[in-house]
Amino acid sequence: MSQHSNYFHAHHSPMGALASFTLGAQGEQGGLGLELGTPYPGNVHIGYQDDHGTIHQLPFFKGACSQSERYVQDAGANSSQEHILELSQRELKWSSDRFVAQNLELKILSPFFSIPEPEIANDGELKNACRPAVYAQLTVNNPSDHEWVGFFALQGEDLRWNAIQQPGQMVGVSAKDELGLASNSNNVSSFSHFSIASSLSGLGDTENFGLGPCAGLKFTIPAGQSKTIDIVLGVYKEGNATFNRKMQYYYTTHFANLNSVLIDAIENFDTALAVTRSKDLELEQSNLSPDQQFLVAHATHSYYGSTQWLVEAGKSVWVVNEGEYLMMNTLDLTVDMLFFELKLNPWTVKNTLEHFVNHYRYYDKIFSPEEPEQLLEGGVSFTHDMGVSNNWSSNGVSSYEISGLDRICFSHMTYEQLTNWVLCCGVYGHKTQDYNFLKRHQGVLKDCLQSLLNRDHPVADKRNGIMSFESSRTQGGGEITTYDSLDHSLGQARANIYLAGKAWASYLALEQIFTKLGDNISSVQAKNAALMSSELLSNSFDETLGFIPAVLENGNQSAIIPAVEALVYPYEMGLFDAVDEKGPYGAYVSTLKRHLQSVLDSGICLYPDGAWKLSSTADNSWASKIFLNQYVARQILGLDLSNNSQLADNAHVRWQQIGAAASACCDQFSSGKPIGSLYYPRCVSNILWMQE
């Protein structure tokens, strides 16, 4: 595998706790954080003090960039020497992360598995799934003939620590009754102090100094021996976790407090090891290349860091926070993470879709950009998100969208979110065969069909299959797509071929759903619309350009990869005919294949190193979307990417390991440097690769 660096941050997170033990980048801040859009701004100290007094530690604290030894002097303490340990190996696997250095090995386990559906599963399964803990094993090998002292500690300026002393059960430290770490290994003791150096060099004899921001575990390694200690890291936030609508963390229904989380984690350490091993193995035994395996693993780690399993009046509420932005259940992320969630936790998809129906659905008017004053019947759509930073937006309102903007960032995404909700229903309905869900929302789904048709044109005769009308919510402005920070090639909604593809796929989804529901009139209506949009799109191929221009107006000449993106939905709905060059939409599919082949072959949608460039006219390329489109290209369109695949994967690994080293998995890259969507959950779209 083309590992570019051993030093990059990764999330290590429980499922649904919106928490992460983030570490791995050299000389950067990290640690155990709750509800953050960034790595916790603290330091992690892991290492050992040898018999000469030298402190050897991994470079997981601010400023630890030098390999050289240095002397530190603490007030009143003996001087001691510090040595930064260099990683000889770093292995990020699907469910674990391993760090190897001189005389030291650290393994962090973030077990994940299918969360049973809360309404029907038993308590034991649910408790096991929601336990807000991650696990670590630290081994120090002492080849000397004197005793050494190992340590594992967290530091944070705002943290003041309590010792946890439960003899025979665990020792550890906790801060704010909210985060902590503990061990039940033999001969481990806990401490808190100003720093590792002040604790080890004995500024005072007090092990647990109340003012010390640095705390953790210490253990002795006898001469000539190796010692491994098990460590659990837990979080716990009691009471109301969200605002506007009060909800609690689901884990509070199974755990009374932080200490009960830590004890339970210790008792289940072996299970965590086994689950982790089996997940690691599952990815290793896939057909994926080492680069691809890394990208899937990294994405998965960051996905769980953004997940938040809440409870409102006894009912589970699933939230995926939007990485650094912390927007809640952003619908244009939901549709990309859909495949991952359907593989692991289909109930979370249902949960989110119904949450949108109940709280974040709205009905608007529409207008033609030529006649912005004349408002016509629009229809249903859904908000961009449900709130931000644990703050639920009011019903029918997102935190992101503002009115009065014309096709720039923060404008409304009415049309795209409408397709997103429909597409999620389509794939969810097919994969789960949850007929009751579709039946329950038949009315809304009919509204969706009408809304899609109206936004094409309120007058049936004037429709051409794609969006031409804008939402009144823009107040005379213009809608955008999820690609909000790109130029109009992907950013503007109207007449955009990326979004038109999603419209086509939405019609196919509705056709399938209404067929199942026995509403043949709607089913036929949807099919006709799908035919119309596919016809328009396949007729829009520009022979001179050699591709379909991104926006079908104003002479736009941008080439975009995501023209093909929407093929994934019918394919995942089992509509293989629809994506077959010989099927009913064959002309469209062939045109898309030609389009993609052309923009890749010509290099206008590639970076010089083979990385994918979503738009020929924007140096802003999104990893999550690249992964999705790679799947479409290989698996659905059957493109031969053998000349590019290895190069591209290699480059995309480099984006994450080098470019985004300090921010865990990131999405938006400009020439390999992350420029937005840091610390992001969306890249799990690459779970699709495991189906190839």
Next chain:
Amino acid sequence: MSQHSNYFHAHHSPMGALASFTLGAQGEQGGLGLELGTPYPGNVHIGYQDDHGTIHQLPFFKGACSQSERYVQDAGANSSQEHILELSQRELKWSSDRFVAQNLELKILSPFFSIPEPEIANDGELKNACRPAVYAQLTVNNPSDHEWVGFFALQGEDLRWNAIQQPGQMVGVSAKDELGLASNSNNVSSFSHFSIASSLSGLGDTENFGLGPCAGLKFTIPAGQSKTIDIVLGVYKEGNATFNRKMQYYYTTHFANLNSVLIDAIENFDTALAVTRSKDLELEQSNLSPDQQFLVAHATHSYYGSTQWLVEAGKSVWVVNEGEYLMMNTLDLTVDMLFFELKLNPWTVKNTLEHFVNHYRYYDKIFSPEEPEQLLEGGVSFTHDMGVSNNWSSNGVSSYEISGLDRICFSHMTYEQLTNWVLCCGVYGHKTQDYNFLKRHQGVLKDCLQSLLNRDHPVADKRNGIMSFESSRTQGGGEITTYDSLDHSLGQARANIYLAGKAWASYLALEQIFTKLGDNISSVQAKNAALMSSELLSNSFDETLGFIPAVLENGNQSAIIPAVEALVYPYEMGLFDAVDEKGPYGAYVSTLKRHLQSVLDSGICLYPDGAWKLSSTADNSWASKIFLNQYVARQILGLDLSNNSQLADNAHVRWQQIGAAASACCDQFSSGKPIGSLYYPRCVSNILWMQE
């Protein structure tokens, strides 16, 4: 009055909410913060936009240091011009703070008054006292012939806002259901946006943008008119506020949530105005000079910012947090703030003293520094503090003290805290005549006497009246005093004349208490010890030096002002004889008078500008202690300070207004620059001046 600057931070705080609306420093961060040891790291935007689009605002945001106009350009918005308003007047009064600039006046009210004793007062009084709100009035005068827009807004990177819309009652904004502001004035609307400029210049038509970190109130000022709006700022933290021992804010027993605080504050706006006016007047009508009035007002504002009125199982728990350090009920601050608390809220003194008895009392062994291995019977004492950052320490342990240190910062303060608890009891017992309190703690008080005597010498015959033995808690090290960051002149406990003075005063307190309790044997024992210590101290005057050296060992030659500090306690206990040159301790009192006169006249305890320098050998002088010692010098020793007083007060005002401009009231200054104890409650020792 010698106002040195109009620009300095001041706390504006409710009573007991550990919250502050801190503002006033130019170009510095500030805002409405909860549970912080620093000003909230945000920005405050107060001003107006004129009819040319220029935004005029007070310089209470980061970087607002230039008076010049500048153009700002926001994405998608029209360019607009910004102008920083210069303050023509700033008046910090006891309970209010007034800012005057071109066409604008802002007044902030932080009403304070005696909090009725929770166990006996009625609900209405208690609700009124604990309401976690501060109040503001903003007036904008529009001399133009076009409409202007005024604004009052808070900004914070971690804040996401909700609109409060209660028609007919209030409009406002809140964040995290935890802090907010509102108004019931006519024609006021609320907003949240990226910035003032983006809101005013209309980036989109959305008033309440969910992602905007900047939010507040807007109002129009008609042409040629002046408009004043009333604003309330509230905080609310629900659930458990402390760790290790769970307690809630007392206000949660009277208010259900933030909005009910805001509404109640609006309904009581007139009362707040009246209370503020009466407190301001009380200080104005005192005999204090304008400089002194400023120092009392500034200290009071910062005291309340550190107060925290909690409730545990229905019982009130009073905490004063230690400014920037956030240590809880630091006992060596309690004894300095005692006079303020006894004037306002005597029950808080009782509350804290009994809290120490129940949770933070301990019994130790002692040793002579010559024979550290031989441990002898010590006795009772109290911890330095009760915890830090809302984290209660375990019983009998402070957050601050660590073992194994020899007379350096973070060592134990066993002897001094023993005197502090006794002195608080003495003054509390005298001022309140709370006989039951003394009776209840008679046993502990007897333990205190024995403990003081033991620490002099366990063998009665070998006693000389002052501390000679160290606590076993130092594990062979040595104790320190509250002056922990000074050199040994004030920092070391043993043989220190500052602490010896407190020992003398403690014996006097115990004598008075045991007389009241009818325990004549103890009373005589205490009196004899007092005589012995006063004799030793008066005999220690060094004629060559011209003062008593700070530490009575190792040839120490430092001169310290706080040699006289402890005279305040017998004086405040009504023991006027004891501080009379003709009384039973006349020789000691005369010696102290000579000592102080000498160290001031010679200038070794003065800075060149007349400011007081607590120790001749340390450039680290503490405002709170200066104020206390000034009171002793003038009121008790009757020194003529007319040559110095005005200079000194002027310099001490400059320390706060210029030196500590960014940190509200501060305590530790090095040549006029704050070097520790920032944002501090202790300076209310100057309440004593109001008795002169």
